[in-house]
Amino acid sequence: MKPLLVRQIRNILSGTLLHGSDETTVHHGAYRLKHISKKNTIFFSKKRIANFNRFKEFFPLVIVTHQNINKSMRTEGVTIIQVDDTDKAYWEFVHYYRGLFNLPVVAITGTSGKTTTKEMIKHILSFDKNITATWITSNSRTAHLQYLLSIDDDTEAGVFETAVGSPGDVLRACEYYKPTIGIITNIGEHHLNRCKSPEEYIKAKGEMVAALNNEGVLIINSEDENIKKIDLKHYHGRIIEVGKSDSSHFVAKNIQYSNDGMEFILQFNQKEYPLYVPGFGEHQVYNALSAIAAVNEIGINPTEAAQRLKTFRKFNKQLQVLDGLNGSTILDDTWSSTTTSLEAALKVLDEIGKGKKKIAIIGTITDVGSWGYYIHEKAGEIVNNHDVDVLITIGMHAKIIADQAVKCGFQSLVYSFNNNILVYNLLSEIVDKNTIILIKSDMYSEAIIELAARIKVNKKAENVQSTKDKHIAE
Structure with a gap:
């Protein structure tokens, strides 16, 4: 955070100094008590705090509140700014702080691919720029203030995920970040418990259009059917389309599976650029296209971006290829799970499992x-459209996938289990070196994670055993 004096903040908020010093410096911010973890933090308090001394280890502390603070409560080491409305003061502070910096900011949303696209952009830019970005997948609404305050005078660009749990989430996130570039990777069907319907979920993702305030650059997947449903007629900013279609601005041609990644030819501005991106699947090509389009807006040309992208490292458990049980091959995709990412994973299984x-x-x-x-049920329909020889589901709700696949005409073997023990026993009998296993879930599915750990081969342990066997033989 760029350090600010209480005097500056008080003037911004039109606040009254009740206690403490105008010369106290603020280095951190919080709007929840649990976020107070460092000295020189400014805390926006909507509720009365009974005892300031509980935060003594974090003094000096600056409190902004509309509450009346009795003189008996005023403690050495605590500066108190009284305002008319704490919520209003909070947003005045947020808007003021973001306004201190004129820099490119990329905001990314989508059902899947947003973390990978964000990490690609961060990787490309970090070669010669100071970047602040969302940490891995930590994109919750409670983290926005901390990410905003991570911008300082040395920051040259920001790259932030804007997830959708409910309608309004993208707009709220972008109130903090004020993006100059927005990306919608794709739109599937997720978080419908709060968005109420697929149509409302599409609208929630489409809030990126309004968030750019008709001034920025919107990068979209031109072939995504749900993105096509977003009303762009009244958007006055620039739109950049990525995809395989010749009508796109950034076009991927001659897509091929390569050594642990994808090769393709990028066509842009009537020029061609050979590209390699680590990670299997056409979805990875779309992620790369969006990333290259974004960094091109920031001044990194496709030739340089392609060179830097070669050294990008994808996360483990994102279609990670590993050695498995009985000499089999494992496709570990236990990072996250949506119908969109399931479709992508099955496409990879089709291709490398031939x-x-x-x-x-x-x-x-x-x-x-x-x-x-x-x-x-949607997931079951997706499975039926792919060339799977054995379908195994784990969990009561996952059985719906199996039942729906069969209902749709799935002819291959189907097994449904409630635990991973029986699955392991089955796999021990039916897999060999000519088998490839896709294991698909999210990081919160303990049964699947345990199974994945059991069926992976520990090369280090194998080597130790091989050495022991050799000594015994000698």
Whole structure:
């Protein structure tokens, strides 16, 4: 955070100094008590604090509040600014702080791919710029203030995820970040428990259009059917389309699976650029297209971006290829789970599993609320459209996937279990070196995570055992 004096903040908020010093310096911010973890923090308090001394280790502390603070409560080390409305003062502070910096800020939303796209942009820019960005997948609304305050005078660009749990989430996030570039990676069907319907979920993702305030650059997947449903007629900013279609601005041609990644030709401004992006799947190509389009707006040309992208490292458990049980191959995709990411994972299984027995192990799709049955039926329909030899589901709700796949005409073997023990026993019998296993869930599915750990081969342990066997033989 760029340090600010209480005097400056008080003037911004039209506040009254009740106690403490105008010369106290603020280095951190918080709007929840649990976020007070450092000295020189400004805290916006809507409720009365009974005892300031509980935060003594974090003094000096600055409190902004509309509450009346008795003189007996005023403590050495605490500066108190009284305002008419704490909420209003909070947003005045947020808008003022963001206004101190004129820099490119990228905000990314989408059902899947937003973390990977954000990390790609961060990776490309970080070669020669100071970047502040969302940490891994920590994109909740409670983190926005901390990310905003991570911008300081040395920051040259910001890259932030804007997730949708409820309608209004993207708009609220962008109130903090004021993005100059917005990206919508794709729109599937998720968080319908709060968005109420697929249509409302699309609108919630489409809030990125309003968030750019008709001034920024909007980057979209031109082939995503749900993105096409967003009303862009009244958007006056620039729109950049990415995809395989010749009508897109950034076009991917000759897409091929390569060594642990994808190769393709990027066509942009009547020029061609050969690209390699780590990670399997066409969805990874779309992520790369969006990232390259964004950094191009910030001044990194496609040739340089392509070179830097070669060293990008994707997260583990995102379609990670590993050695598995009985010589099999594992596709570990246990990072997150939506119908959109399931479709992407099955496409990869189709492609790299050619000529092999293909097994798909799928767990419950979480955070779908009352729409659980609908979402799992959709997942079953998706499975039926792919070349899977054995479908295994784990969990009561995941069984809906299996039932719906069969209902849609799925002809291959189907097994449904409530725990991973029986699954492991089954796999021990049916997999061999000619088998590839997709294991799909999110990071919160303990049963699937435990199973994935059991069926992966620990190379280090194998090598130790091999050494022991060799010594015994000698």
